[in-house]
Amino acid sequence: MFNKILIANRGEIAIRIIRACRELGIKTVAVYSSVDEHAQHVQLADESILLGDAAPRESYLNADKLICAALDSKADAIHPGYGFLSENASFAAAVDSAGLTFIGPSADSIRAMGDKAESKILMKQSGVPTVPGFEGLESDGDFKNAAKEIGYPVLVKAAAGGGGKGMRVINAEGELSEAIESARREALNSFGDERLLIEKYLADAHHIEFQVFGDMHGNLVHLFERECSVQRRHQKIIEETPSPLLTAEIRAMMGEAAVAAAKAVNYYNAGTIEFIFDPKTTQYYFLEMNTRLQVEHPITELVAGIDLVQWQIRIAAGEKFPFTQSDFHQHGHAIECRVYAEDPSNGFLPSTGTLLQFIEPRGPGIRVDSGFKAGSDVTHFYDPLLAKLIVHAETRDVAIQRMQTALREFIVHGVVTNIDFMQAVLKHDDFAQGKVSTRWVEKKLELGEFLQTQQIPAAQSLIAAALADVVFVGSKAQPAVSNETDPFNPWKQTNNYRN
Numbered sequence: 001m002f003n004k005i006l007i008a009n010r011g012e013i014a015i016r017i018i019r020a021c022r023e024l025g026i027k028t029v030a031v032y033s034s035v036d037e038h039a040q041h042v043q044l045a046d047e048s049i050l051l052g053d054a055a056p057r058e059s060y061l062n063a064d065k066l067i068c069a070a071l072d073s074k075a076d077a078i079h080p081g082y083g084f085l086s087e088n089a090s091f092a093a094a095v096d097s098a099g100l101t102f103i104g105p106s107a108d109s110i111r112a113m114g115d116k117a118e119s120k121i122l123m124k125q126s127g128v129p130t131v132p133g134f135e136g137l138e139s140d141g142d143f144k145n146a147a148k149e150i151g152y153p154v155l156v157k158a159a160a161g162g163g164g165k166g167m168r169v170i171n172a173e174g175e176l177s178e179a180i181e182s183a184r185r186e187a188l189n190s191f192g193d194e195r196l197l198i199e200k201y202l203a204d205a206h207h208i209e210f211q212v213f214g215d216m217h218g219n220l221v222h223l224f225e226r227e228c229s230v231q232r233r234h235q236k237i238i239e240e241t242p243s244p245l246l247t248a249e250i251r252a253m254m255g256e257a258a259v260a261a262a263k264a265v266n267y268y269n270a271g272t273i274e275f276i277f278d279p280k281t282t283q284y285y286f287l288e289m290n291t292r293l294q295v296e297h298p299i300t301e302l303v304a305g306i307d308l309v310q311w312q313i314r315i316a317a318g319e320k321f322p323f324t325q326s327d328f329h330q331h332g333h334a335i336e337c338r339v340y341a342e343d344p345s346n347g348f349l350p351s352t353g354t355l356l357q358f359i360e361p362r363g364p365g366i367r368v369d370s371g372f373k374a375g376s377d378v379t380h381f382y383d384p385l386l387a388k389l390i391v392h393a394e395t396r397d398v399a400i401q402r403m404q405t406a407l408r409e410f411i412v413h414g415v416v417t418n419i420d421f422m423q424a425v426l427k428h429d430d431f432a433q434g435k436v437s438t439r440w441v442e443k444k445l446e447l448g449e450f451l452q453t454q455q456i457p458a459a460q461s462l463i464a465a466a467l468a469d470v471v472f473v474g475s476k477a478q479p480a481v482s483n484e485t486d487p488f489n490p491w492k493q494t495n496n497y498r499n
Contacts, residue, residue: 001317002026002077005103006070007045009081010060011371012388013293014041017079020309029073031066033059035379040371047073054381060084063091067098077101077316083383086292089114103316105269105291112265113289117159117197123286126264128257131276131285133199135159140177143198147176150200156180158187159195164234166190169201202276204437207231208243208284209274210258211300213311215321216268222255223304224330226296227434228274230425232348232441237418238425239296240335241303244396244434245279254284255325261286270297270312295388298369299334302392333399334392337407337422341384344421344450350384351416353377358386361409365392365402378415386417400426413461424450 005021006029007014014030018041021028030045035054042048049069052058059065061084070078078095080086086104093107104110113119117135124130133154134146147154147170156179158166166187168179180196188194207228214220227243228236246254258273272294274287297308306328315321341351355376360368370387378384389406393399407423428444430436444450 002101002313004029004046004073004075005077005079005313006031006066006073006075007041007079007081008060008066009079009084009086010036010039010041010382011385012369013081013083013295013371015044015371016369017081017309018044020307020313024310024313026313029069029075031060031069033381035377035381039376040373049073054379056084056381063088063094066091067094067100070095070100071098075100077103077313079103079313080292082292082295087114087290101316103269103312104293105267105271109265109267109271110291113291115160116157116288117195119289120197120286122264123261126260128261128264128286129284131199131202131287133197135197137196137198140180143180143196144173144176146198147173150198153201153203155199155201156183156196157199158183158191158193159197160193161187161191166196167234202278202285203439204279206243206245206277206279206436207236207274207287207438208246208254208277209272209290209294210255211294211297211304211308212258212262212267212271212273213308213315213321214262214268215315216318217320219321219324220259220262220267221321221323221325221328222258222273223300223306223308223328225251225254226294226299228296229436229438230431230441231438232445234438236296236338237441238335238337238422239299240333240396240399241299242330242333245277250282250284257284257286261289265289267291269315270294270308295338295385296336298367298388298390299336299392302334302367302390303330303332304328305331332392332394333396334390335399335403337389337403337426338385338418339387339389339410339412339422340418341378341386341415342418343416344418348418350380351378352380353415355412356414357411358414359409359411360387361389361406363406365399366390366406367392386412386415400432421450 004027007017018028028045030042030048031051032042033054051065078100085091087110089107089111092102092110095102120130132150137143153171156168166183168183170176170179183196184194208225210225211223225243226239226241228239230238261273270293272290275284276287277284301308342348343351355374358372358374367390368387372386391399391402393402404426407419425431
């Protein structure tokens with residue numbers, strides 16, 4: 001087992017890894033940028049090392065600095081978390097070359113699944129269903145012919161990327177040329193690779209992913225599915241497991257396909273096979289593989305009864321995964337809501353500032369993974385995710401009610417959040433019935449729903465605002481500003497005025 005692990009990440013996932021290491025008796029090294037000096041993950045780790053300025057390329061995306069920090073601190077391994085360099089094959093290879101252990105899959109597996117065009121070809125060869133489409137196209141004429149054969153609407157997307165970058169939905173031939181040019185430009189800027197592929201666009205599809213896990217001794221299982229269809233601009237907002245759509249038979253078939261996909265690249269450690277599922281036909285298609293731990297891994301941990309982060313570390317240290325597929329069963333229902341510092345009423349623009357209050361909900365079946373506390377600064381440099389709120393209950397109905405209660409009790413002051421927006425989603429009949437496709441949120445927003453979800457200040461907030469310009473001397477209120485120019489402002493009076 002490792003003696004010390006450097007965590008090449010920040011925020012809640014860094015804290016999650018720190019806690020897993022503590023339980024295994026492993027020391028931790030945190031890294032941080034100049035704006036994260038007082039962050040919680042820095043305070044909780046055994047050691048901490050400053051990487052550089054706030055810009056990610058100067059800190060969390062700087063592979064050379066991360067490896068030097070690991071060597072200088074005499075760490076044995078590097079855990080990348082998710083995001084940043086977690087799916088960078090060159091970084092994984094460089095970690096190995098430096099004599100360190102990369103806590104994740106091999107660089108070859110990352111490389112094989114990192115290219116969407118190549119991975120799709122590989123999945124076809126392995127018998128895993130894929131969305132009808134074409135790879136390796138170059139001219140606009142090639143794309144037009146492919147789109148005609150597939151049938152509109154179609155989807156073009158970057159061959160070398162993810163996260164919705166370089167992705168366009170095209171409903172008619174007249175939109176094709178402009179969409180291809182725009183997607184190529186974005187793909188080149190985001191990934192340094194302008195190659196695109198084209199697929200049939202399934203308008204009312206569900207996004208269902210399967211957690212896979214394996215060791216370096218050939219053992220590989222799936223840990224069931226996660227329903228991830230509540231998303232906006234390809235960014236997940238709410239996830240749950242089990243999916244309300246899958247029958248036991250379909251679940252078994254999709255699980256087998258997920259394991260086959262992972263075996264095709266000799267995969268080990270934690271990974272996720274993502275599928276598009278058509279509820280009308282019950283057909284499912286391979287979408288992509290995430291060769292890392294997922295943001296939404298806690299709901300799998302609660303339902304499957306396994307600590308994925310601890311087993312990531314143990315597998316990387318060479319241990320055998322002692323379980324078979326028959327050892328795992330789904331227990332109850334779990335939901336995760338991603339609490340973002342963003343303003344739903346203003347196009348979901350990120351909200352920055354200092355957290356004046358940050359009170360997490362508590363109670364049976366409630367878990368909060370967060371990297372923030374009262375007094376923390378939320379900056380524009382990184383993802384606006386404040387916390388992952390997770391609930392677990394015996395049934396889906398109870399889990400939904402428990403999540404609504406937990407969201408009501410989650411108090412955040414200082415930045416605008418999407419808490420009320422998620423409440424509105426959870427209360428919607430479509431969500432209750434499991435009828436939420438990947439385009440559902442955006443369709444509802446286009447119809448003007450959810451836009452009235454601006455946060456209403458609590459009574460305490462209104463009182464605090466009223467008293468903000470008043471100071472007390474003894475038992476008497478005095479104007480906080482002596483040069484008040486409005487003689488009719490009642491908040492500046494000390495004559496026992498009542499409304």
